[in-house]
Amino acid sequence: MSHILCIYCTRTGHTENLMQTISRKLGAELVEITDGKDRSGFWGYVSAAVAGLRKNPPAIREVQTAKPLEEYDQVIVGMPIWSENTCPIARGFLQHYGSRIRGDVSYVVTHASDRPYDEAIARLDDYLGKSHRLHLSVSSKKDDLSREIDGFTAKIEDRKESR
Numbered sequence: 273m274s275h276i277l278c279i280y281c282t283r284t285g286h287t288e289n290l291m292q293t294i295s296r297k298l299g300a301e302l303v304e305i306t307d308g309k310d311r312s313g314f315w316g317y318v319s320a321a322v323a324g325l326r327k328n329p330p331a332i333r334e335v336q337t338a339k340p341l342e343e344y345d346q347v348i349v350g351m352p353i354w355s356e357n358t359c360p361i362a363r364g365f366l367q368h369y370g371s372r373i374r375g376d377v378s379y380v381v382t383h384a385s386d387r388p389y390d391e392a393i394a395r396l397d398d399y400l401g402k403s404h405r406l407h408l409s410v411s412s413k414k415d416d417l418s419r420e421i422d423g424f425t426a427k428i429e430d431r432k433e434s435r
Contacts, residue, residue: 276300276428277337280350280380281361283311286412287382290421291350294380297425300348305365307332329364329399345375346405346428349396353383358392366399373400378428379407386411 278295281304282288288304295302341347351362358381370377377400379393388409397403408424410417 274299274301274338275343275345275375276348277303277341277344277346278348278350279303279305279335279337279365281305281352281359281365282350283352283354283359287350287352287380290380290382290410290417291348293421294348294350294425297421298348298428300346301338303335303337305332305335305361307361307364326360329360329367332361332364332368335365335369341369341372342374344373346378347373347375348378348380348428350380350382353381353385353389353392356392358389358396363396363399366396370400370402376405377402378405378424380424381407381409382412383409384412386413 276298278291278298278300280287280291280302291302294300337344349362349365351359354360379396381389381393383389390409393404393407393409406424406427408420410420
């Protein structure tokens with residue numbers, strides 16, 4: 273059983289694809305988080321944009337993992353940017369479950385901009401209640417994300433081996 277959990281939310285599937293690649297490389301468990309709302313199509317985009325502007329995260333569906341969150345050495349939370357903010361579903365996960373995570377937490381943030389979103393990523397720690405270990409901010413405009421993914425997973429592997 274893996275000691276690494278990759279957990280993500282997605283609207284278009286881009287974040288899901290990226291997290292699938294990362295989980296495969298790390299041999300990690302992969303779990304999707306959701307608030308149960310259909311965010312596909314034009315109206316889904318609009319509702320995601322509005323949700324991204326809200327300060328309070330939505331209630332999310334119960335997260336089902338192979339073992340309790342306290343038992344993972346690493347938790348990697350993947351999320352898109354909605355309306356210049358990190359996805360509120362991921363913020364809801366961190367707010368609801370963050371205090372139960374004992375291991376390191378890292379973030380993977382996907383977006384369609386050239387901005388790195390460092391400030392928005394740093395604010396995630398307020399929901400988590402502790403500092404994250406590292407993060408990866410990637411633009412969907414890039415054709416080849418393999419170098420960024422390889423660098424990120426190498427850092428995760430380095431930490432795993434040092435335990």
